[in-house]
Amino acid sequence: MKRIYMDHSATTPVDPLVVDAMLPYFTESFGNSSSLHSFGQEAAEALYVARSQVADSIGAKAEEIIFTSGGTESDNIALQGVLSREAGKRQHIITSVIEHPAVLNTCSFLESTGHDITYVPVDSEGIVNADDVKNAVRGNTVLISIMHANNEIGTIQPIKEIADIAKDNNIYLHTDAVQSVGKIPVDVNSLGVDMLSISSHKLYGPKGVGALYMREGTRLNPILFGGGHERGMRPGTENIPGIVGFATASSLAKEHLDTDSKHMLRLRDSLIKGVFATLDDVRLNGHATQRLPNNANLSFKYVEGESMLMLLDMAGIAVSTGSACSSRSLHASHVLDSIGLEPDYIHGSVRMTLGKENSMEEIEYLVGALQETVTKLRQISSPAKC
Numbered sequence: 001m002k003r004i005y006m007d008h009s010a011t012t013p014v015d016p017l018v019v020d021a022m023l024p025y026f027t028e029s030f031g032n033s034s035s036l037h038s039f040g041q042e043a044a045e046a047l048y049v050a051r052s053q054v055a056d057s058i059g060a061k062a063e064e065i066i067f068t069s070g071g072t073e074s075d076n077i078a079l080q081g082v083l084s085r086e087a088g089k090r091q092h093i094i095t096s097v098i099e100h101p102a103v104l105n106t107c108s109f110l111e112s113t114g115h116d117i118t119y120v121p122v123d124s125e126g127i128v129n130a131d132d133v134k135n136a137v138r139g140n141t142v143l144i145s146i147m148h149a150n151n152e153i154g155t156i157q158p159i160k161e162i163a164d165i166a167k168d169n170n171i172y173l174h175t176d177a178v179q180s181v182g183k184i185p186v187d188v189n190s191l192g193v194d195m196l197s198i199s200s201h202k203l204y205g206p207k208g209v210g211a212l213y214m215r216e217g218t219r220l221n222p223i224l225f226g227g228g229h230e231r232g233m234r235p236g237t238e239n240i241p242g243i244v245g246f247a248t249a250s251s252l253a254k255e256h257l258d259t260d261s262k263h264m265l266r267l268r269d270s271l272i273k274g275v276f277a278t279l280d281d282v283r284l285n286g287h288a289t290q291r292l293p294n295n296a297n298l299s300f301k302y303v304e305g306e307s308m309l310m311l312l313d314m315a316g317i318a319v320s321t322g323s324a325c326s327s328r329s330l331h332a333s334h335v336l337d338s339i340g341l342e343p344d345y346i347h348g349s350v351r352m353t354l355g356k357e358n359s360m361e362e363i364e365y366l367v368g369a370l371q372e373t374v375t376k377l378r379q380i381s382s383p384a385k386c
Contacts, residue, residue: 003316004318004365004366005358006318006354007320008202009154009179009202009353010320012203013357014206015249018204018252023241025240025241029046031043053248053250054247059187059188060188064188066212066214067210067239067246068210068234069239070199073212074211075103075176078145079103079145081222083110091140092116092140092141093118093141094118094143095145095146096119096157097120098153099145099147103145104334120132122339127157127290137171141171143171144162145174147175147177148179153297153336154286154294156291159173160190164192166192166194167192172195173193174195175195182202182257183203188213193213194215197211197213198211200245204253205242210246264356265294268293268294268295271296271354271363275371279300283298283299285339295352297352299336299341301345302344302348305350308374332347
């Protein structure tokens with residue numbers, strides 16, 4: 001049976017060119033980048049080049065890149081690091097109700113330790129209103145953290161507008177760009193952000209590595225303690241093979257961004273059009289156009305998303321019912337709930353996120369499989385609705 005992967009927002013396969021770049025740093029150039037001998041200097045040189053490559057992919061300076069274990073750690077360093085630095089001074093953060101759990105759960109922890117968090121709402125298409133952010137600003141607000149693009153419904157937020165608000169009020173701005181880097185143009189200077197989180201495995205790099213962009217002059221306290229690695233912000237011996245792979249993936253993503261983005265956009269639009277042409281009682285979640293080019297989050301009334309996922313998997317198609325970080329939870333998606341989606345539609349939601357290797361033939365197969373699966377499930381659950 002042919003297997004088709006359409007869950008690229010959860011993770012991506014590692015590009016063969018990325019694997020090739022990584023291999024020497026497991027067995028040949030395996031030194032510790034902090035060592036002074038030739039083995040260590042080979043690793044240090046690879047680290048220097050990789051830092052420049054990742055920085056170049058988002059328009060940053062090499063010294064503004066801190067390597068981490070991924071998006072979750074980057075988010076934690078940004079949020080906790082700011083509040084720790086401002087201890088006894090400004091202790092208020094503004095974020096949105098549809099952030100990734102890496103931000104929301106960090107905010108929940110910070111609230112439990114006495115900090116103030118304001119969660120701004122989104123509209124029915126999942127967009128944050130910049131005026132809501134502006135109205136939430138207080139005298140003790142130190143940080144605004146709004147994701148660049150949502151991991152479930154793909155909506156792209158007005159980060160530039162929010163950056164103006166942050167600048168006018170001398171507030172740091174952090175954005176979780178884990179889903180957007182590699183899919184749409186991301187330039188830290190155009191966006192006006194002070195901090196930005198990236199994850200390697202979302203852009204055809206290895207798992208377990210990522211980065212936090214910290215604009216020059218941004219002052220944080222570390223949340224982990226050890227040696228002086230990564231300017232003291234992230235102690236621990238650097239994962240050189242992973243970092244080299246991440247940097248290679250970043251460079252490839254930037255080089256092929258326009259071609260890959262247009263390809264995925266064509267597939268996505270064909271998928272959405274095909275589903276609406278063959279099935280009734282379907283909703284597209286998120287903004288129709290202000291969304292990632294590879295994201296199609298659809299809700300089907302009268303069916304359960306989990307049942308759809310299992311039947312599609314039996315047909316060789318991998319999709320998701322929401323964020324991979326919470327997909328094993330039985331709770332309804334906080335994102336779909338926040339945009340006001342009715343429970344019948346929430347429970348019948350699937351997220352299909354395309355990759356550069358997917359084809360139009362696979363989209364046609366998916367549309368047919370969705371039609372067959374949804375029709376079958378509706379017949380079982382409610383014969384009157386088939």
